[in-house]
Amino acid sequence: MAATETRTFNPGRRMPAVRIVFSVLGLLIGGLMLLPLVWLVMRAFQADLPTVWSMLTRPRTLQMLLNTLALVVCTLALATAMALPLAWLVSRTNLRWRRLVNVLAVIPLATPGYVMAYALIGLSGNFGFMNQVFGVTIPRLEGLFGATLALSLYTFPYIYLNLRAAFAGLDQSLEEAARALGATPREVFVRVTLPHLMPALMAGWLVVGLYVIGDFGAVALMRYEVFSYAIYIQYSAAFDRIYAAWLALILIAIALSVVWWESRLREGASYARTGSGTGTQRRRVALPAAGQALGLTFVGLVVLASIGLPLAVLSFWMMRLDDLPAILPALLRAFSQSLSAAVPAAVLAAAMALPVAVLAVRYPSPLSTLINRLAFVGYAVPALAFALAFVFFSLNGARFLYQTHLLLVLVYALSFLALALGPIRSALYQVRPSLEESARSLGHGPVSVFARVTLPTIRPGVVAGMVLVFVIAMKELPIAFLLAPTGFRPLAITMFSRTSEGMLMDAAPYAAAIMVFSALFVGFVLRHDRKAGG
Amino acid sequence: MAQLPPAFRFRMPAEATPLGFRQTPRDVLLEVEGLRKQFPRADSAAVENVAFALGEGELMALLGPSGCGKTTTLRMIGGFEAPDAGHIRLRGRDVTRLPPEQRGIGFVFQDYALFPHLDVLANVRFGLRGMPPAEAETRARDMLALVGLGDLAGRKPHELSGGQQQRVALARTLAPAPPLVLLDEPFSNLDAAMRVETRQEVRKLLKTTGSAAILVTHDQEEALALSDRIVVMEAGKVCQIGTPDEIYRNPVSAFVASFIGRSNIVEGRASGMDVETAFGRLPLSRAANGRVSLAVRPEQIMLEPDPAGPAAIVGREYRGHDQLYWVQEGERCMLVISGPGAQIDLGTRVRLRICDCVTPLT
Numbered sequence: 001m002a003a004t005e006t007r008t009f010n011p012g013r014r015m016p017a018v019r020i021v022f023s024v025l026g027l028l029i030g031g032l033m034l035l036p037l038v039w040l041v042m043r044a045f046q047a048d049l050p051t052v053w054s055m056l057t058r059p060r061t062l063q064m065l066l067n068t069l070a071l072v073v074c075t076l077a078l079a080t081a082m083a084l085p086l087a088w089l090v091s092r093t094n095l096r097w098r099r100l101v102n103v104l105a106v107i108p109l110a111t112p113g114y115v116m117a118y119a120l121i122g123l124s125g126n127f128g129f130m131n132q133v134f135g136v137t138i139p140r141l142e143g144l145f146g147a148t149l150a151l152s153l154y155t156f157p158y159i160y161l162n163l164r165a166a167f168a169g170l171d172q173s174l175e176e177a178a179r180a181l182g183a184t185p186r187e188v189f190v191r192v193t194l195p196h197l198m199p200a201l202m203a204g205w206l207v208v209g210l211y212v213i214g215d216f217g218a219v220a221l222m223r224y225e226v227f228s229y230a231i232y233i234q235y236s237a238a239f240d241r242i243y244a245a246w247l248a249l250i251l252i253a254i255a256l257s258v259v260w261w262e263s264r265l266r267e268g269a270s271y272a273r274t275g276s277g278t279g280t281q282r283r284r285v286a287l288p289a290a291g292q293a294l295g296l297t298f299v300g301l302v303v304l305a306s307i308g309l310p311l312a313v314l315s316f317w318m319m320r321l322d323d324l325p326a327i328l329p330a331l332l333r334a335f336s337q338s339l340s341a342a343v344p345a346a347v348l349a350a351a352m353a354l355p356v357a358v359l360a361v362r363y364p365s366p367l368s369t370l371i372n373r374l375a376f377v378g379y380a381v382p383a384l385a386f387a388l389a390f391v392f393f394s395l396n397g398a399r400f401l402y403q404t405h406l407l408l409v410l411v412y413a414l415s416f417l418a419l420a421l422g423p424i425r426s427a428l429y430q431v432r433p434s435l436e437e438s439a440r441s442l443g444h445g446p447v448s449v450f451a452r453v454t455l456p457t458i459r460p461g462v463v464a465g466m467v468l469v470f471v472i473a474m475k476e477l478p479i480a481f482l483l484a485p486t487g488f489r490p491l492a493i494t495m496f497s498r499t500s501e502g503m504l505m506d507a508a509p510y511a512a513a514i515m516v517f518s519a520l521f522v523g524f525v526l527r528h529d530r531k532a533g534g
Numbered sequence: 535m536a537q538l539p540p541a542f543r544f545r546m547p548a549e550a551t552p553l554g555f556r557q558t559p560r561d562v563l564l565e566v567e568g569l570r571k572q573f574p575r576a577d578s579a580a581v582e583n584v585a586f587a588l589g590e591g592e593l594m595a596l597l598g599p600s601g602c603g604k605t606t607t608l609r610m611i612g613g614f615e616a617p618d619a620g621h622i623r624l625r626g627r628d629v630t631r632l633p634p635e636q637r638g639i640g641f642v643f644q645d646y647a648l649f650p651h652l653d654v655l656a657n658v659r660f661g662l663r664g665m666p667p668a669e670a671e672t673r674a675r676d677m678l679a680l681v682g683l684g685d686l687a688g689r690k691p692h693e694l695s696g697g698q699q700q701r702v703a704l705a706r707t708l709a710p711a712p713p714l715v716l717l718d719e720p721f722s723n724l725d726a727a728m729r730v731e732t733r734q735e736v737r738k739l740l741k742t743t744g745s746a747a748i749l750v751t752h753d754q755e756e757a758l759a760l761s762d763r764i765v766v767m768e769a770g771k772v773c774q775i776g777t778p779d780e781i782y783r784n785p786v787s788a789f790v791a792s793f794i795g796r797s798n799i800v801e802g803r804a805s806g807m808d809v810e811t812a813f814g815r816l817p818l819s820r821a822a823n824g825r826v827s828l829a830v831r832p833e834q835i836m837l838e839p840d841p842a843g844p845a846a847i848v849g850r851e852y853r854g855h856d857q858l859y860w861v862q863e864g865e866r867c868m869l870v871i872s873g874p875g876a877q878i879d880l881g882t883r884v885r886l887r888i889c890d891c892v893t894p895l896t
Binding site for chain 2 (some may be wrong): 432440443452457
C-alpha cells in the first residue's frame with residue numbers, strides 16, 4: 001500500500017503537478033514583467049529629492065501633461081464622432097451598401113498611426129501631394145491638430161467595433177417599451193440607447209486612450225510634445241537618463257489612472273438583459289432618400305480620409321520613386337529583420353500565454369488572478385516606458401542581455417502577451433472540463449491529457465494568438481527603437497527615420513510594406529469577428 | 535415473513551432490509567463506505583456518510599432530486615472529487631486516493647465529452663493504451679459495431695446526431711473493458727422518444743459486456759426501468775437501497791414514497807401487522823406499532839360511486855390508459871387512479887376503499 005501511497009494524487013488537498021509547474025511559470029512571467037520596472041524606479045530615484053522636484057515642476061513637464069490630456073480628449077472626441085454615426089448607420093438603418101461600409105470602417109486599422117502621420121505630412125510641401133496634384137501648397141501638418149488627425153483616423157475602428165457589438169447586443173424591445181411609455185425617438189436614444197452603449201464606448205475609449213498615451217511614432221512625426229516624444233528626445237539626443245526615467249514613470253502613472261478610471265466607471269455601468277428572447281428580427285430605421293444621401297456622404301468622407309488619403313499619398317510617392325529594383329535588396333533586408341524579431345516573439349508570447357491561460361481557466365485562485373493581472377502589465381504600460389525599463393534593467397541588472405536580439409524578442413513577447421492570452425483563454429473556456437476528465441478516466445495521466453486532448457482542442461486559439469502577436473510585432477516601432485541591437489533596422493524603424501528626416505519618397509516602399517502586413521492583420525481580425533458573430 | 539419456508543428465508547438477500555447495504559447476492563465489485571464531501575463555502579455537506587455495495591455486473595441507479603449529492607458521489611467514485619472522509623474499494627483494493635487514470639473505472643459524461651479533434655474511431659481507441667495498434671484498431675471497430683455505428687468510424691463527433699454521439703461515448707468507455715462504468719445523467723440530452731429506446735439498448739449493451747454500472751438520474755421512471763437496484767438519495771444522504779419493486783412497494787419514508795411514483799400519506803395507529811385508519815383496519819406490509827404515517831399508492835384505492843359517500847370528486851385528469859382523480863374527503867385530498875372505464879363526473883359523491891396492504895413510513 002505504501003508504494004501506491006507515494007504516487008497518489010489528491011485533487012482536493014494536494015495541488016496537481018501541472019498546477020504547481022504552471023503557477024511557477026506564471027510567477028516567473030509576472031516577475032519578468034515587474035522586475036525591469038524596479039530598475040526604472042531605481043534609476044529615477046538616483047537623483048536627490050530637490051533635483052527630482054525641480055524636474056517634475058518644470059513648466060515643460062506640466063505643459064507635456066496638458067498636451068497629453070488634450071491629445072487624448074481630442075482624439076477620443078474625433079474618433080467617436082466618426083465611429084458612433086457609422087455604427088448606428090450600419091447596425092440600425094437600412095443604409096445602402098452597409099455590408100461594404102462595415103468592412104470599410106475596419107480597414108483603417110491597417111494604417112498604423114505613424115503611417116497615417118506620414119500620409120498627412122506627405123500632403124504638404126512643395127513636392128507634396130496637394131501641390132503636385134491640385135496645385136495647392138499647404139503647410140506641413142503638425143502639433144495637436146496633426147497628431148489628433150493621424151491618431152483618430154487610425155483608431156476610430158476600435159470604437160466602431162465595440163459600438164457595433166453593443167448595438168447588436170442591445171435588446172430592441174427596451175427601446176420599444178420606452179416608445180410605448182411615451183418617449184420620443186430622441187428621448188429614447190438619450191435615455192435608453194446611449195446608457196446601454198456606454199460600457200462598449202468606454203471599453204473602446206480605454207483601448208484608444210491607452211494607445212494615444214503610449215503612441216510615439218505619430219506624435220514624434222507630428223512634433224507634438226507629449227511624454228513619449230520627450231522620452232524619445234531624451235533618449236536620442238539629450239539622454240538625461242534620470243529625467244527620462246521620470247517621464248516614463250509619469251507616463252505609466254497616466255496609463256494606470258486611465259485603466260483605474262475606466263474600471264471604476266464600468267462597475268457602475270453594467271447592464272444585463274433580464275428575461276430571455278433574442279430571436280426577434282432586427283428592425284431597421286428606414287432612411288428617406290435625403291437620409292440615405294446624407295449617410296453615404298458621411299461614410300464617403302470618413303473613408304476618403306481614413307483609407308483614400310494614405311493610399312493616394314503612398315501611391316503618389318511610390319510613383320515618383322524611379323528606381324524601385326535598386327532599393328529592393330534594402331527593403332528585403334529590413335523585411336527579414338522584422339521577421340527575425342516578430343516570429344520568435346509570436347511563438348514565445350503564445351508559449352508564455354499558455355500556462356497563464358490554463359491557470360485562469362482551470363485553476364482559478366487568488367494566485368492565478370494575480371498572475372493574470374501581471375500578464376497585462378506589458379500591455380498597459382506604454383511601450384516606450386516599458387522598453388526604457390528594460391534598457392535600464394539590461395544595463396545594470398542583466399548586462400548579458402543588453403543590446404541583444406534576445407532582449408528585443410523577450411520584450412515583444414512580454415508586451416504583447418495580453419494579445420495572445422485573449423484567444424487562448426477563450427479557446428480554453430470552450431474545452432469542457434468533462435473532456436479532460438473523460439480522458440483521465442480512459443487511463444491518461446495529466447501530462448498526456450494536456451498533450452493529447454487540451455492542446456489539440458485549443459490549437460486554433462493558440463494559432464490566433466500567435467498571428468496577432470506576429471503581425472503587431474511586424475509593425476512595432478517604439479520598442480524596436482529603444483532596444484534594437486546595433487545594425488538592426490526593421491521596416492518600421494527605417495520608415496520612421498526616413499520620414500522624420502523628410503525623405504518621404506525613400507520611406508514610401510517601407511510604409512507600403514507595413515501597410516500590406518497590417519492589412520493582413522485586419523483581414524485576420526475581420527475573419528475572427530465574423531466567426532464570432534456568425 | 536413468519537410464514538416463509540426456512541430455506542427461502544435463508545436466501546432472502548440483504549436488499550430486502552430497509553437499508554440493505556450489508557452485502558449483495560453477487561461477488562462484491564465496489565464498496566463505498568462513510569463517503570463525505572463538503573465543498574468550500576458551502577453550509578452543509580454535499581454528501582454525508584454515503585455507503586453501498588455493488589455486485590459484479592450489477593446495474594445500479596443513484597436516484598434523487600437535483601442537488602441531492604448523487605453526481606458528487608459518482609464523481610468521487612470516478613476520482614474527480616476527493617472525499618473528505620470514507621473509502622472506495624474496487625474488488626477489495628482501496629482506490630480512494632488514486633487519480634482517475636489509475637482506477638480503471640469508465641465514465642460517461644452528461645455531454646458525452648467526445649474529443650472534437652479526433653474522429654469516431656480515434657475517440658474509441660483513445661482509452662486502449664498499451665495495446666498493439668492493430669489490436670486496438672480491431673477492438674475499437676468491434677466496439678463501434680457493437681453499438682451499431684460500424685460505418686461511422688471516420689466521422690467527426692460534430693457530424694453525429696445526439697443519439698449517435700452517446701453511443702460513441704459508450705463504445706469509447708466500454709472499449710478498455712472496465713469492470714465498472716459510471717453514467718452521469720446519460721439520457722438527459724436526448725428527446726423523450728429516443729430516451730425510452732436508448733435506455734433499453736444501454737441496458738442490453740451493459741449486460742452483454744458484463745460491466746457493472748452506476749447511473750445517476752433524477753428521473754424515477756428511468757431508474758425503475760433500467761436498474762437492478764436503486765439507491766435513493768436526499769440532501770446528501772442515502773434514504774433507501776433496494777430493487778425497483780421493493781422501493782416502489784415498500785418506501786421507507788414519505789420522501790421516497792412521493793419521489794418514486796405518487797403516494798397518499800395517511801395517518802394511522804399500528805399494532806403489529808395491522809393498522810387502524812380512517813379507511814378501516816388495513817394489513818401492513820411490515821410490522822409497526824403506535825402512531826404511524828402510511829404510504830398508500832393511488833392505484834391501491836378503489837372508487838365506488840355512492841350518493842351517501844363521505845367523499846367527492848374535485849379534480850380529474852384523463853390519461854388514456856387510466857384516469858387520475860382528486861377526491862376530497864373532509865380535510866383530506868386523496869389521489870386515486872382507476873381504470874380507463876366510464877368517467878365519473880366532477881362533484882360525484884364517492885366512497886374510498888383501500889384494497890391492499892399499506893406501508894408504514896419511518
